[in-house]
Amino acid sequence: MRTKSAHNYQSDPMKVRRNILKTREARCLRAAPLIVVLSMILLIGGCGATRNAGLGKTDPAKYQYDEKLKLQLEEIISSQAGTLRLQDPISVEAGADGGLIVLEQSPPRLVTLDSNRQVVREVGGSGMGSAGLGRPRFVRSGFGLTINVADESGQVLVYDSRLRLISSFEPAYEASGYPTGSPSGIAVADFGDTYLADRDIDVVYHFDPGGKFVETIGDADAGAGSLTRPEGLAVAGDGALIVCDTDAQRLVVFDRDGAFLESIGDGELTAPACVALTPDDQSVFVGDRKNGRLDLYSLTGRRLASWDGVELAPGGVRRITDLLVDGMFLYLVDAGNKRILKFRLVPSGD
Numbered sequence: 001m002r003t004k005s006a007h008n009y010q011s012d013p014m015k016v017r018r019n020i021l022k023t024r025e026a027r028c029l030r031a032a033p034l035i036v037v038l039s040m041i042l043l044i045g046g047c048g049a050t051r052n053a054g055l056g057k058t059d060p061a062k063y064q065y066d067e068k069l070k071l072q073l074e075e076i077i078s079s080q081a082g083t084l085r086l087q088d089p090i091s092v093e094a095g096a097d098g099g100l101i102v103l104e105q106s107p108p109r110l111v112t113l114d115s116n117r118q119v120v121r122e123v124g125g126s127g128m129g130s131a132g133l134g135r136p137r138f139v140r141s142g143f144g145l146t147i148n149v150a151d152e153s154g155q156v157l158v159y160d161s162r163l164r165l166i167s168s169f170e171p172a173y174e175a176s177g178y179p180t181g182s183p184s185g186i187a188v189a190d191f192g193d194t195y196l197a198d199r200d201i202d203v204v205y206h207f208d209p210g211g212k213f214v215e216t217i218g219d220a221d222a223g224a225g226s227l228t229r230p231e232g233l234a235v236a237g238d239g240a241l242i243v244c245d246t247d248a249q250r251l252v253v254f255d256r257d258g259a260f261l262e263s264i265g266d267g268e269l270t271a272p273a274c275v276a277l278t279p280d281d282q283s284v285f286v287g288d289r290k291n292g293r294l295d296l297y298s299l300t301g302r303r304l305a306s307w308d309g310v311e312l313a314p315g316g317v318r319r320i321t322d323l324l325v326d327g328m329f330l331y332l333v334d335a336g337n338k339r340i341l342k343f344r345l346v347p348s349g350d
Contacts, residue, residue: 060279078339108133225260232274287320
């Protein structure tokens with residue numbers, strides 16, 4: 001059911017920004033997708049980013065990512081590596097110039113790293129003040145302009161590139177007037193729409209590029225698409241929404257309009273917590289929070305490959321809490337071992 005947002009976004013600065021964007025849209029229709037994304041960022045903080053952005057000179061989308069795909073471990077990012085102090089990483093996002101944005105949960109901390117894995121900036125952590133962080137779960141970049149944290153304490157926090165908190169909003173209240181919720185997943189589509197999972201209310205909230213609430217996806221009326229404590233999200237180029245239906249031990253795929261398409265991994269997944277699309281947008285990596293297993297599924301539901309935690313890295317992988325595909329690389333947050341693993345994707349035909 002589609003209803004309007006309870007929040008009107010009518011502060012004067014927002015009016016100015018909206019008018020600027022409308023003028024640009026009228027003049028640059030061919031650039032509409034970019035303008036739509038920027039509009040979303042300026043109005044609601046840009047809750048997400050394309051997760052396959054680091055293409056470099058080779059286009060990763062030209063390869064096939066199937067049962068012949070191999071993962072080559074290239075880097076282990078942890079407190080044991082040099083001077084880096086990782087305490088409890090739970091989520092990772094691509095940063096500027098080969099860097100990373102790392103979110104830690106206990107104590108809550110947000111860190112930016114350069115390409116040499118040196119700390120550039122950090123907020124939160126012991127003795128530094130929470131910077132608004134409560135129970136952070138996912139971090140996503142807003143088109144390189146904002147850094148957005150889905151916090152299970154009930155809100156989405158928006159920071160600028162210098163990690164200054166600039167705004168926050170409560171998706172459950174924006175969508176339906178609920179005073180509380182638990183944002184547990186976040187994704188943005190190429191066309192600018194933003195999706196936020198809520199594991200307390202068992203739904204995904206859909207917002208348009210202007211930050212207005214569009215619809216609730218996966219509620220009790222969704223039939224086979226009803227969700228149970230959803231977490232990680234991804235959006236394919238055609239608008240298909242992939243949801244980790246964590247407690248139901250499956251992935252659920254919805255079309256761009258929020259209609260149920262299919263269920264993936266029934267009887268095969270244990271606690272799917274995070275997903276990341278392959279560069280060709282045809283398959284999806286799935287990270288399991290309980291058994292440390294990484295799976296690769298086609299979007300038609302076929303399991304293409306599976307890697308047990310013990311074969312992924314020395315010491316095994318204990319708890320996968322986030323995945324990032326950036327060009328030809330896959331980053332995996334091994335929260336159980338307090339580290340981030342970087343793999344090179346070696347697809348068939350490479």
